Amino acid sequence: MSKSKSNFIQSVDRALQILECFSKEENELGVTQIANMLDFYKSTTFGLLSTLENRGYLKQNPESGKYRLGIKLFELGKLVEENMDLRTSAIPYLKGLVDKYGETAHLAMKDGNEVIYIDKVEGKNAIGIINSQVGRVARMHCTGVGKAVLAFMSEEDIEKIIENIKFNRYTSNTITDKNKLKEELKKIRKKKYSVDNEEIEIGLKCVAAPIINYDDEAVGSISVSGPTSRMNDEKMNLIAEDVKKVSIEISRVLGYKSL
Structure with missing residues (x-):
């Protein structure tokens, strides 16, 4: 088994896939939408979304229940830009x-x-x-x-x-x-x-x-x-x-x- 495969962590990969679902056109997405886009179980998707929201990488709209990218990504992006x-x-x-x-x-x-x-x-x-x-x-x-x-x-x-x-x-x-x-x-x-x-x-x-x-x-x-x-x-x-x-x-x- 290659090094990349042996060190692969599926949950981290799935969380990153969720973040990559968002775009200028799709800046707010619901649990079902994301689950369908990535072919994930809805329960798995919800757990990952909750974790990402808790860390500030996503923010939930209290009115629609949908998610958008959070301030944490902006903060990290500014660090990348500055370097x-x-x-x-x-x-x-x-x-x-x-x-x-x-x-x-x-x-x-x-x-x-x-x-x-x-x-x-x-x-x-x-x-x-x-x-x-x-x-x-x-x-x-x-x-x-x-x-x-x-x-x-x-x-x-x-x-x-x-x-x-x-x-x-x-x-x-x-x-x-x-x-x-x-x-x-x-x-x-x-x-x-x-x-x-x-x-x-x-x-x-x-x-x-x-x-x-x-x-x-x-x-x-x-x-x-x-x-x-x-x-x-x-x-x-x-x-x-x-x-x-x-x-x-x-x-x-x-x-x-x-x-």
């Missing part, structure tokens, strides 16, 4: 990308209507990238990390931000038209990654992907940047696949389940 530190979660993955490709990896975080670099791991062949210094703002319209975050925001938020972007031109490749940027964002959502093709600095290319949290919000992004001389199409494609995989792993650490 979901983006930087701590991402650093090991950034180092892995740097070890594999020898280029510079970045971590950026959404801050209001901006994206800010919060960490940077340089590779052995790293070049000095002034625009990506920790603490600097990443331009939404012409950086990989900026476009990766913007593309995965709600349509309403995208419109608000685009209306306030100052479309400064940094190179001949910089996007300076809101409609062109919108088309670019559509492509990014489809590919699941963004590219900075010498848009902020001549001689520099970058591949980035979004980090999405438990609430389906794009809270940041990661990227790998390097000089155009080394970032050919083949290498960019390889990096893109790995950056996407890493962004998914970090997103899952932060509680995202829809990937």
Whole structure:
């Protein structure tokens, strides 16, 4: 018998199944409903519900007799949220990308209507990238990390931000038209990654992907940047696949389940 099976406690599993019955659509459920949903005996279901209510994980509506999720789950959820530190979660993955490709990896975080670099791991062949210094703002319209975050925001938020972007031109490749940027964002959502093709600095290319949290919000992004001389199409494609995989792993650490 495997370790997981030998340590399996049926009553605990059933209690957790009950908690997972609740959703936005089904936020209040009765004993019979839950018993039918899980194919449990009604007496077993009632005993588990009473125990969960006693511990604060469920609360009974005195008028309908039905149950809803309790304050204890909210308290525990806040503890989880407070310990979901983006930087701590991402650093090991950034180092892995740097070890594999020898280029510079970045971590950026959404801050209001901006994206800010919060960490940077340089590779052995790293070049000095002034625009990506920790603490600097990443331009939404012409950086990989900026476009990766913007593309995965709600349509309403995208419109608000685009209306306030100052479309400064940094190179001949910089996007300076809101409609062109919108088309670019559509492509990014489809590919699941963004590219900075010498848009902020001549001689520099970058591949980035979004980090999405438990609430389906794009809270940041990661990227790998390097000089155009080394970032050919083949290498960019390889990096893109790995950056996407890493962004998914970090997103899952932060509680995202829809990937």
